[in-house]
Amino acid sequence: MKKLTWKDDLRPVPFLLAFFVAYVLFTIYPIFKGMQMSFFNWTLIEQQEFIGMTHYINVLSDPNFWEAFGNTSLFVLLSTPTMVILALGLALMANLNTRLQTFFRGSFFIPSILSVSVISFVAIFMLQPYTGVVNNLLQAVGLDAEPFWLATPSLAWVSIIAVTLWWTVGFNMILFLTALQGIPEELYEAAEVDGATRQQMFWQITLPQLLPIGRLILLLQVLASFKVFAQILLITDGGPGTTTRPIILYIYEMGFQRYDLGYAAAMSYLLFMVLLVLSVIQLRLGGKEGRML
Amino acid sequence: MSQSVLTTKRDPFRWLKVSIAFLSALAFLFPIVWMFFVSMKPEGTAASSAIDWFLPPYTFSNYVNIIAGSDVFLWIWNSFFVGAVTTLLTLVLTSMAAFAFSKMRFRYRKALYLFFLAGLMVPGEAMIIPLYEIVGSMGLLDTYAGLILPGIAAPLGVIILKSFFDGVPNELIESARLDGCSDFRLYWSIVLPLAKAAVAAVGILTFIGSWNNFLWPYLAIISEALYTLPVGIPMFNSNYSETYILPMTVNAIASLPVIIAFLFFEKQIVKGVSFSGIKG
Numbered sequence: 241m242k243k244l245t246w247k248d249d250l251r252p253v254p255f256l257l258a259f260f261v262a263y264v265l266f267t268i269y270p271i272f273k274g275m276q277m278s279f280f281n282w283t284l285i286e287q288q289e290f291i292g293m294t295h296y297i298n299v300l301s302d303p304n305f306w307e308a309f310g311n312t313s314l315f316v317l318l319s320t321p322t323m324v325i326l327a328l329g330l331a332l333m334a335n336l337n338t339r340l341q342t343f344f345r346g347s348f349f350i351p352s353i354l355s356v357s358v359i360s361f362v363a364i365f366m367l368q369p370y371t372g373v374v375n376n377l378l379q380a381v382g383l384d385a386e387p388f389w390l391a392t393p394s395l396a397w398v399s400i401i402a403v404t405l406w407w408t409v410g411f412n413m414i415l416f417l418t419a420l421q422g423i424p425e426e427l428y429e430a431a432e433v434d435g436a437t438r439q440q441m442f443w444q445i446t447l448p449q450l451l452p453i454g455r456l457i458l459l460l461q462v463l464a465s466f467k468v469f470a471q472i473l474l475i476t477d478g479g480p481g482t483t484t485r486p487i488i489l490y491i492y493e494m495g496f497q498r499y500d501l502g503y504a505a506a507m508s509y510l511l512f513m514v515l516l517v518l519s520v521i522q523l524r525l526g527g528k529e530g531r532m533l
Numbered sequence: 534m535s536q537s538v539l540t541t542k543r544d545p546f547r548w549l550k551v552s553i554a555f556l557s558a559l560a561f562l563f564p565i566v567w568m569f570f571v572s573m574k575p576e577g578t579a580a581s582s583a584i585d586w587f588l589p590p591y592t593f594s595n596y597v598n599i600i601a602g603s604d605v606f607l608w609i610w611n612s613f614f615v616g617a618v619t620t621l622l623t624l625v626l627t628s629m630a631a632f633a634f635s636k637m638r639f640r641y642r643k644a645l646y647l648f649f650l651a652g653l654m655v656p657g658e659a660m661i662i663p664l665y666e667i668v669g670s671m672g673l674l675d676t677y678a679g680l681i682l683p684g685i686a687a688p689l690g691v692i693i694l695k696s697f698f699d700g701v702p703n704e705l706i707e708s709a710r711l712d713g714c715s716d717f718r719l720y721w722s723i724v725l726p727l728a729k730a731a732v733a734a735v736g737i738l739t740f741i742g743s744w745n746n747f748l749w750p751y752l753a754i755i756s757e758a759l760y761t762l763p764v765g766i767p768m769f770n771s772n773y774s775e776t777y778i779l780p781m782t783v784n785a786i787a788s789l790p791v792i793i794a795f796l797f798f799e800k801q802i803v804k805g806v807s808f809s810g811i812k813g
């Protein structure tokens with residue numbers, strides 16, 4: 241091939257320029273701006289003053305930060321494996337060869353397209369003690385207790401995770417379903433010839449074939465779950481007390497309710513670092529399917 | 534779909550699996566169905582048991598009240614407008630970039646592509662503080678532009694579209710070039726039409742993302758006239774802590790357009806989601 245000249249270099253410019261400008265301005269520049277802010281005493285009113293690592297030192301000794309970080313980690317640990325297994329189960333159901341296939345797929349997916357605001361409000365109303373439909377159903381099956389779902393820390397977590405699963409599992413279900421439908425039919429035919437049972441086919445063909453997409457879903461889900469925010473803000477607002485407050489909610493409170501943007505930026509930066517490490521792990525472990533770069 | 538081994542081979546537990554799937558589907562739909570029933574109850578209804586919500590009396594007066602007396606249509610319009618403009622700009626920007634990466638040779642192409650892909654690793658949620666500061670210093674807080682612009686340069690779109698443009702045969706491109714076809718016409722009249730399905734899928738995914746975006750509009754908007762649906766709903770609901778019925782009507786009205794759109798575009802939505810799982 242002939243050597244590239246400056247003319248070749250100029251040709252893509254009109255195609256790349258607009259994307260480049262928007263990307264640098266709203267994706268790359270915030271990274272540097274955030275770093276700058278985290279070194280300053282940056283509030284909405286006060287004079288901006290360079291204070292070096294002070295915010296970072298304060299954040300790392302702030303028990304609220306660690307509590308929020310622990311809450312977020314707890315959410316990731318509890319919700320992610322459940323999410324992946326549930327998504328797989330639903331995909332297997334949606335892949336059953338029946339006339340109801342489209343109905344199954346649609347039902348599992350529809351909650352994902354509803355607004356988080358709708359989802360959260362419906363959840364709050366359903367989980368009300370005495371009048372909520374969940375407690376009513378529990379009583380209908382003979383449970384006598386009257387759980388205060390959103391006022392008890394452990395139950396608040398259960399509620400948030402259940403709502404999150406219901407709301408978002410559809411996306412992962414579709415990814416599993418696509419992979420299921422992409423498994424070469426010959427594999428099953430060959431197994432059939434060898435006299436394999438359905439169970440053997442599932443464990444030795446279906447599951448191994450789904451492993452790469454499953455790993456990708458798991459890693460993407462960990463990254464996504466670390467950023468949990470909206471449904472918690474709307475359902476419990478971090479309560480009772482601060483027992484369900486995730487890291488982004490704490491960042492939000494410091495930044496936009498107490499106007500300490502520098503402190504909030506420092507916390508954002510620490511979160512960014514954690515997510516970056518997780519992304520790199522993903523690139524390493526993701527295999528061919530998970531390789532983004 | 535052709536008859537697969539798994540479907541022809543008799544499965545003794547088939548009825549059980551289908552039944553479980555059916556019950557699961559009902560469980561997934563239950564809160565939504567329930568929402569619509571509650572939205573039709575007369576104001577001030579006190580339901581002591583779950584079944585009461587599903588039984589008459591029903592009324593449409595809540596819908597009439599909400600439509601006449603709230604800004605729900607304004608929020609729907611704002612969400613639609615922001616979503617449509619965001620989607621249109623995203624599609625133009627990402628498809629042009631993807632075209633350059635797929636069909637042009639230039640120095641540092643690979644490095645630039647990697648630079649764009651690296652954006653996938655930048656978590657928007659962790660960058661809201663500096664983004665707020667930047668958009669604020671541009672004077673765009675509390676404007677449509679401030680809602681739209683931060684969302685338009687999405688690397689995922691470039692990746693998905695590039696992988697589709699790569700499928701357009703290079704011989705086609707070369708022969709068109711020999712006929713004197715300009716780069717822009719090549720992009721607009723040859724490559725883009727051939728990748729229609731992928732463009733539609735990316736567009737739908739972008740639109741859903743924007744339509745449901747909560748955090749950024751929640752921060753960037755102060756004026757009620759600019760509220761999008763996800764921001765308007767909680768603001769409305771917080772004014773009604775005593776009765777749940779009117780807020781539920783707002784939720785139902787907000788959900789109807791997306792549910793109808795889903796029934797129309799299910800294929801494209803599913804395709805879009807499955808593309809988003811393909812990386813690199």
